[in-house]
Amino acid sequence: MAFCQSGPAMGYSIFSLIRHALTGNRHWTPVWRDPEPKEFYDTIMVGRGGHGLSTAYYLAKEHGVTDVAVVEKGYLGSGNVGRNTTIIRSNYLLPHNTHFYEKSLQLWEGLEQDINYNAMVSQRGVLNLYHSDSQRDAYARRGNAMRLAGADSELLDREQVRAMVPGLDMENGRFPIRGGLLQRRGGNVRHDAVAWGYARAADRRGVDMLQNTEVIGIRVEGGRVKGVETTRGFIGANRVGLAAAGNSSRVAAMAGLRLPIETHVLQAFVSEAVKPLVHQVVTYGAGHFYISQSDKGGLVFGGDLDGYSSYAQRGNLPLVEDVMESAVQLFPQVSRLRYLRQWGGVMDMSMDGSPIIDRTPIEGLFLNCGWCYGGFKATPASGWCFAHTIATGTAHALNAGFRLDRFATGAVLSEAGHGAQPNKH
Amino acid sequence: MRIDCPHCGERGSAEFSYLGAADPKRPAANASAEAWHDYVYLRENPAGPLRELWQHVHGCRQWLVVTRDTRNHLVLGVEVCRGRAV
Numbered sequence: 001m002a003f004c005q006s007g008p009a010m011g012y013s014i015f016s017l018i019r020h021a022l023t024g025n026r027h028w029t030p031v032w033r034d035p036e037p038k039e040f041y042d043t044i045m046v047g048r049g050g051h052g053l054s055t056a057y058y059l060a061k062e063h064g065v066t067d068v069a070v071v072e073k074g075y076l077g078s079g080n081v082g083r084n085t086t087i088i089r090s091n092y093l094l095p096h097n098t099h100f101y102e103k104s105l106q107l108w109e110g111l112e113q114d115i116n117y118n119a120m121v122s123q124r125g126v127l128n129l130y131h132s133d134s135q136r137d138a139y140a141r142r143g144n145a146m147r148l149a150g151a152d153s154e155l156l157d158r159e160q161v162r163a164m165v166p167g168l169d170m171e172n173g174r175f176p177i178r179g180g181l182l183q184r185r186g187g188n189v190r191h192d193a194v195a196w197g198y199a200r201a202a203d204r205r206g207v208d209m210l211q212n213t214e215v216i217g218i219r220v221e222g223g224r225v226k227g228v229e230t231t232r233g234f235i236g237a238n239r240v241g242l243a244a245a246g247n248s249s250r251v252a253a254m255a256g257l258r259l260p261i262e263t264h265v266l267q268a269f270v271s272e273a274v275k276p277l278v279h280q281v282v283t284y285g286a287g288h289f290y291i292s293q294s295d296k297g298g299l300v301f302g303g304d305l306d307g308y309s310s311y312a313q314r315g316n317l318p319l320v321e322d323v324m325e326s327a328v329q330l331f332p333q334v335s336r337l338r339y340l341r342q343w344g345g346v347m348d349m350s351m352d353g354s355p356i357i358d359r360t361p362i363e364g365l366f367l368n369c370g371w372c373y374g375g376f377k378a379t380p381a382s383g384w385c386f387a388h389t390i391a392t393g394t395a396h397a398l399n400a401g402f403r404l405d406r407f408a409t410g411a412v413l414s415e416a417g418h419g420a421q422p423n424k425h
Numbered sequence: 426m427r428i429d430c431p432h433c434g435e436r437g438s439a440e441f442s443y444l445g446a447a448d449p450k451r452p453a454a455n456a457s458a459e460a461w462h463d464y465v466y467l468r469e470n471p472a473g474p475l476r477e478l479w480q481h482v483h484g485c486r487q488w489l490v491v492t493r494d495t496r497n498h499l500v501l502g503v504e505v506c507r508g509r510a511v
Contacts (some may be wrong), residue, residue: 250470310495312496312497313500407466
């Protein structure tokens with residue numbers, strides 16, 4: 001009996017799986033509580049996507065802050081954490097980004113043991129293709145920057161790429177493939193499991209998950225945050241952290257803040273299941289396109305933003321056509337494949353393409369936004385750094401560059417160098 | 426999504442290019458750094474009707490002010506963008 005009590009209640013293991021299988025899987029219990037909101041919490045996280053959940057988890061684990069509620073207008077993981085292309089990588093160029101995303105990749109590597117949850121972390125490699133001499137030089141430079149930051153990278157030539165990804169059209173007449181930049185430690189993670197696993201781990205440390213609790217106001221008195229007005233009444237707090245992704249501008253506006261953010265729609269696609277075709281994550285260097293294959297066999301792929309402000313969670317057909325054209329340019333054999341489904345998520349596009357994890361001018365109010373379309377891979381480090389910033393009141397060295405005021409001071413972090421054009425990052 | 430160009434009639438959005446919100450006004454050259462920061466970087470980013478600048482690049486090449494609901498992509502109005510620097 002002691003074994004039973006220490007089984008599912010304490011953690012998942014091969015023994016608990018076998019025992020539940022032998023009893024017909026009838027005895028699984030809910031993995032997080034559904035509590036009534038308290039009147040007051042030390043810290044409230046607004047937004048229960050991946051970043052809000054991981055922040056709550058690291059607040060409890062790393063800083064001992066367990067009097068925490070995570071409020072969410074819908075159900076848990078109903079936003080971008082449940083609708084992305086599940087890619088993890090740390091192949092950035094600028095120092096602040098390389099160190100931050102490398103920390104994130106390291107957290108991914110230990111995540112499943114840490115939260116006792118199978119997130120299906122699969123380090124199958126991320127391969128960025130190059131198609132010209134100048135692009136090879138740029139990728140060589142990026143690879144060097146990655147290794148300087150402690151990440152791994154390998155510059156592959158044409159024959160190495162051909163051997164690694166046999167399905168590619170290497171001889172594409174317009175954009176022949178010359179090689180690629182490979183990060184072997186990159187790959188995919190089961191995105192829903194990330195939300196569920198962090199929620200369960202945070203719940204076990206005492207964090208309250210408040211579903212269907214929409215924030216409709218932020219109470220600020222004398223320049224200090226006092227709590228949030230929700231559809232289930234006012235909840236007081238010493239500190240409030242905002243991690244609302246595409247809705248960041250709307251939530252911040254409740255506290256009178258204007259953000260350097262535009263919200264845009266990004267579409268993604270899944271094809272019918274086929275036999276193994278792509279074993280890595282492959283990105284197209286002559287277009288904006290990335291593809292991987294799920295364990296069920298569906299090709300998971302996406303491309304560029306539609307390009308205009310949108311909260312609609314759906315895109316339009318010109319971009320669908322653009323993405324399909326890129327797919328066929330790389331893998332001509334997919335032209336006869338049917339796609340199963342397509343969806344759109346709303347992205348908090350920052351003005352320089354880099355995120356914001358910082359305090360705000362309002363005492364006790366903290367901001368986490370600007371993830372553009374790269375928020376998923378950042379989930380662990382974003383929460384880790386945001387928890388540090390909230391708990392200590394100061395940024396960690398890893399997010400010291402992600403300041404809200406960098407646009408005013410000129411210390412912008414633009415990987416692409418496009419200027420203040422959020423639809424072009 | 427289709428935009429009713431005052432010169433060319435209703436056309437698919439792929440004929441147009443997008444710049445962004447139409448209402449931020451360019452400050453004077455000698456305006457304060459804060460004013461320039463607000464103009465270049467800060468956005469209202471509403472969920473709802475938004476006045477925005479589109480150019481009919483594959484048509485009449487005119488700049489237009491399109492009022493569009495960002496929640497459902499409905500185009501609520503289109504005007505020619507006259508008398509202002511874009």
